[in-house]
Amino acid sequence: MFELPLSSALLERARAVIPGGVNSPVRAFAAVQGDPPFMVRGQGAYLYDVDGNRYLDLIGSWGPLILGHAHPEILEEIIAVMRRGTSFGCPTEAEVLYAEELCAAHPVLEQVRLCSSGTEATMHAIRLARGATGRDGIVKLDGCYHGAHDAVLVAAGSGVVTFAQPGSPGIPSAVAGLTRTAPYNDLDTVRAHLEKGDVAAVILEAVPGNMGCIVPEPGYLQGLRDLTRQHGSLLIIDEVMTGFRLSRGGACQLFDIDADLVCLGKIVGGGMPLAAFGGKAEIMARLSPVGPVYQAGTLSGNPVAVAAGRATLARLTDDVYAHLAATADEIDRRLRPLVQGRDLSLSRVGSMFTIFFRPTPPRCFRDVKECDMKAFGRFHRQALSQGIYLPPSQYEAVFLPAILEPADVDHLISGLDAALQAVVGSAA
Numbered sequence: 163m164f165e166l167p168l169s170s171a172l173l174e175r176a177r178a179v180i181p182g183g184v185n186s187p188v189r190a191f192a193a194v195q196g197d198p199p200f201m202v203r204g205q206g207a208y209l210y211d212v213d214g215n216r217y218l219d220l221i222g223s224w225g226p227l228i229l230g231h232a233h234p235e236i237l238e239e240i241i242a243v244m245r246r247g248t249s250f251g252c253p254t255e256a257e258v259l260y261a262e263e264l265c266a267a268h269p270v271l272e273q274v275r276l277c278s279s280g281t282e283a284t285m286h287a288i289r290l291a292r293g294a295t296g297r298d299g300i301v302k303l304d305g306c307y308h309g310a311h312d313a314v315l316v317a318a319g320s321g322v323v324t325f326a327q328p329g330s331p332g333i334p335s336a337v338a339g340l341t342r343t344a345p346y347n348d349l350d351t352v353r354a355h356l357e358k359g360d361v362a363a364v365i366l367e368a369v370p371g372n373m374g375c376i377v378p379e380p381g382y383l384q385g386l387r388d389l390t391r392q393h394g395s396l397l398i399i400d401e402v403m404t405g406f407r408l409s410r411g412g413a414c415q416l417f418d419i420d421a422d423l424v425c426l427g428k429i430v431g432g433g434m435p436l437a438a439f440g441g442k443a444e445i446m447a448r449l450s451p452v453g454p455v456y457q458a459g460t461l462s463g464n465p466v467a468v469a470a471g472r473a474t475l476a477r478l479t480d481d482v483y484a485h486l487a488a489t490a491d492e493i494d495r496r497l498r499p500l501v502q503g504r505d506l507s508l509s510r511v512g513s514m515f516t517i518f519f520r521p522t523p524p525r526c527f528r529d530v531k532e533c534d535m536k537a538f539g540r541f542h543r544q545a546l547s548q549g550i551y552l553p554p555s556q557y558e559a560v561f562l563p564a565i566l567e568p569a570d571v572d573h574l575i576s577g578l579d580a581a582l583q584a585v586v587g588s589a590a
């Protein structure tokens with residue numbers, strides 16, 4: 163007789179052959195003291211696990227699946243392309259069309275280069291900024307995430323902003339020392355770093371989602387633009403999460419930011435491994451083979467990923483964005499009193515939001531660290547038992563899909579209310 167393929171049995175086997183049983187750490191549920199369900203299928207706004215449970219999916223593969231899982235027309239387009247081959251390592255027409263579409267959609271992009279992950283996009287954008295300015299330093303904001311490479315896995319050493327600490331063993335201190343950190347929503351620390359004159363670029367998530375959703379204060383983003391210009395540094399907006407989510411032109415369109423370079427990922431790959439970086443043509447001209455700054459990728463711009471990205475973007479019409487905005491507003495209107503009535507806080511920008519287990523919305527990473535993480539963990543487990551798949555950490559944001567129907571929204575509100583009720587009691 164076969165054993166049932168339950169999530170817990172799979173987890174045990176996984177842990178024997180994969181560190182922690184997962185291929186990306188946050189999936190392990192360590193931050194919420196739980197065990198992750200193993201998924202077999204996604205359809206529309208829902209995920210299905212090996213034990214037959216169904217979840218309203220509020221992460222959408224961490225952002226890409228703005229149109230839900232297994233969209234039939236998108237799948238057809240990917241399959242049609244795949245029948246003609248999966249990768250050539252040679253130029254294709256679809257890459258040209260996609261670059262034209264990306265440049266037309268995003269206000270900062272004059273030229274763009276495709277790669278395969280957000281990590282690659284920020285790594286290459288930072289190298290390009292260093293190559294273009296001839297400077298080595300970068301400024302990164304505490305709590306922003308730009309992928310898993312050395313330059314950006316650095317957090318501020320408790321208040322000692324001049325002594326950056328490596329965020330992970332294995333990162334040489336010589337590399338970490340080139341990354342200066344500053345709190346989000348604070349211009350003074352950034353100014354002090356820039357005044358030293360050795361900063362190639364300031365890189366940030368214009369709306370951070372990787373420390374939970376944080377709202378930029380009025381004037382902050384423009385302040386960073388003005389300061390970087392004044393000191394000859396470039397401004398890199400990492401739109402891997404916000405690109406094509408906060409608007410067609412991302413955070414740069416929403417907040418009118420004239421960045422030098424932007425990084426895209428997640429939605430632009432439509433659920434396949436594809437990302438991009440680009441910006442002013444003058445800077446992009448420094449890139450190999452035109453210029454001296456080297457960058458490459460065997461599977462970059464492969465036909466399958468390009469087809470998934472193009473098929474997704476082609477369906478992100480004004481109507482879809484209007485529906486997403488209306489859904490997010492409706493959820494906010496109904497959820498906010500349930501959260502605030504329990505002395506918790508809700509931060510939201512468009513279709514990204516986080517319920518924080520602290521009474522006031524955080525302004526920066528330090529504030530987020532004050533949240534009641536244990537209570538968040540209990541809330542997460544309760545939500546899961548209500549059939550709602552939240553991001554498994556207080557340091558993450560919900561990404562709403564643009565396909566929610568009124569019944570899904572009702573389910574979301576009643577499920578989260580029941581979960582909050584179980585953890586912190588009734589709303590006042």
Ligand SMILES: *Cc1c(COP(=O)(O)O)cnc(C)c1O
Binds near residue numbers: 280401402403427437
């Ligand atoms: C997810 C993310 C990345 C990293 O992208 P990967 O494809 O996971 O390498 C970089 N920056 C931001 C803002 C992200 O949200």
